Amino acid sequence: MDKDYLIKKWLADELSPEESKVFEKLDDTPFFKDVVNNASVFKASQFSKVDDYQKFKERLKDPETKVKKLNWIRPLMRIASVFVIGFALYYLFFNEKLTKIETQVGEKVSITLPDASLVTVNALSEMAYNEKRWNQKREIKLVGEAFFDVAKGAKFDVVTPKGTVSVLGTEFNVRQRGSFFEVRCFEGTVKVNAEGHEEILKQGDSFRILKGIVTLGENMYNVPQWTKNVSDFQRVAVSQVFEELERQYGVTIILENMNKEQLFTGGFVHDSLENALRSITEPLDLEYTMLPTNKVRVKPSEK
Numbered sequence: 484m485d486k487d488y489l490i491k492k493w494l495a496d497e498l499s500p501e502e503s504k505v506f507e508k509l510d511d512t513p514f515f516k517d518v519v520n521n522a523s524v525f526k527a528s529q530f531s532k533v534d535d536y537q538k539f540k541e542r543l544k545d546p547e548t549k550v551k552k553l554n555w556i557r558p559l560m561r562i563a564s565v566f567v568i569g570f571a572l573y574y575l576f577f578n579e580k581l582t583k584i585e586t587q588v589g590e591k592v593s594i595t596l597p598d599a600s601l602v603t604v605n606a607l608s609e610m611a612y613n614e615k616r617w618n619q620k621r622e623i624k625l626v627g628e629a630f631f632d633v634a635k636g637a638k639f640d641v642v643t644p645k646g647t648v649s650v651l652g653t654e655f656n657v658r659q660r661g662s663f664f665e666v667r668c669f670e671g672t673v674k675v676n677a678e679g680h681e682e683i684l685k686q687g688d689s690f691r692i693l694k695g696i697v698t699l700g701e702n703m704y705n706v707p708q709w710t711k712n713v714s715d716f717q718r719v720a721v722s723q724v725f726e727e728l729e730r731q732y733g734v735t736i737i738l739e740n741m742n743k744e745q746l747f748t749g750g751f752v753h754d755s756l757e758n759a760l761r762s763i764t765e766p767l768d769l770e771y772t773m774l775p776t777n778k779v780r781v782k783p784s785e786k
Contacts, residue, residue, distance in 0.1 A: 501678075505644065581611040586627070588733035589753070591710070596621075600639070601632040603710050605658075606730040628658040630707045645692070646677025655684075656707040663723060665691045667702050689717075708750060715750035724751075724763055725781065732756050739782040741769065 490506075498506055586592050586608050593603045597617040604610050608627020613620070621639040623631075633639045635652030645664035648657055653671025658664070666675050668684040675682045675690050680697050682690050691698040700717065708715040714727050722743035725736040731753050749766060751759035760771045760779065770784045 502644075580613075580615070581624075582614045583609065583611045585609050589731050596634075598634045598636055600634045603630045605629060605709055625657060626659060628656070628660070628709070630654075630656045630710055646675060649674045649676070654706075660723070660726065663691075663693050665689065667707065669702065669706060709753075712753040713750050714753070717748055718746045719748075721745045721747045721763070721767060728759055728763070732759070733777065735778045737774075737778060737780045739780060741781070741783050 584592055584594060584604055586604050586606050589606050591603060591605060593601065595601055596612070597614060598621065600621075602610065602623070605628035608625070608629060610627075610629060611624045612622060621637055623629075623639075623641045625641050625643050629641075631639075631641065631650075632654050633650055633652050637651075639650050639652070641648040641657050643657065643659040643664065645659050645662070646666075648655065648666055650671065650673050653673060654669040655671075655673045656665075656667040656669070658666075664677055666673060666684060667689045668686055670686055672686075673684040673688075675684060677690075677692050678695065680692065682697075682699065684690055687702050689700045689702055691700070703715065703717060714724075714731065716724055716727075720743060721741075722738065724747050725738065728734070728751060729736055734756065745767060747763065747767060749762060751762040753759070760781075763769070764771050764781060764784075768784045769781055772780045774780055
């Protein structure tokens with residue numbers, strides 16, 4: 484859920500209460516509101532109403548919009564209106580060019596940030612940051628999962644759709660998958676803000692929020708195991724475990740006649756699908772069948 488996505492829904496008046504809270508926290512929200520309010524006062528202009536995000540972009544690409552012959556006041560207002568919206572377009576699409584990293588199924592990517600901080604991004608995740616403004620604002624936008632080894636310095640923020648993690652210099656892991664949000668601190672101190680909850684995590688602490696329920700715990704390992712090609716879980720719904728397996732192997736898991744909320748503690752490797760499936764199904768007394776077209780059926784064992 485990046486800035487462009489939020490702006491699209493805001494222009495269409497389709498923000499959910501949760502998305503609205505995230506949008507209101509954006510640094511540029513007052514500017515966006517001013518632009519739209521200023522544009523709307525030009526009643527004589529066909530551009531005075533900001534309909535949606537797509538029309539914003541279309542007008543940028545096609546500035547030669549047909550104009551009816553009017554008196555001199557209306558063209559003047561129209562020019563003023565186009566100028567206001569054109570400035571907003573420039574600000575939204577060109578002024579803030581983010582460096583983006585997107586990983587594919589089973590892919591992990593390690594990058595070095597301008598301050599020498601290290602980030603490892605897990606499979607099917609998206610991360611973005613402003614490289615040019617990094618010295619003024621150390622901020623990462625993340626959807627998915629990543630492990631951070633942050634160089635000491637000014638505040639470092641990781642912003643996700645479910646919450647924000649703030650540190651000065653430490654090692655921590657952030658996982659945001661749908662409604663699931665988890666932070667594990669491996670070194671130093673981490674501050675977490677998520678859905679109205681604020682927690683300070685120290686080395687070895689973990690924070691999890693799912694369906695509004697906050698759980699605090701301790702890490703089982705000194706580093707995230709997925710960075711060593713092993714996905715590990717502590718009392719997580721088995722449906723989420725299989726979703727992670729899908730990300731790592733590019734398969735589709737079909738769950739039949741089973742409790743998808745059954746809790747699982749354990750892990751699976753990333754280099755053998757058969758071994759990974761056995762690691763999940765055997766402790767839960769499940770069985771699996773390999774199907775054509777990269778699918779796997781999982782159901783309770785009949786033995």
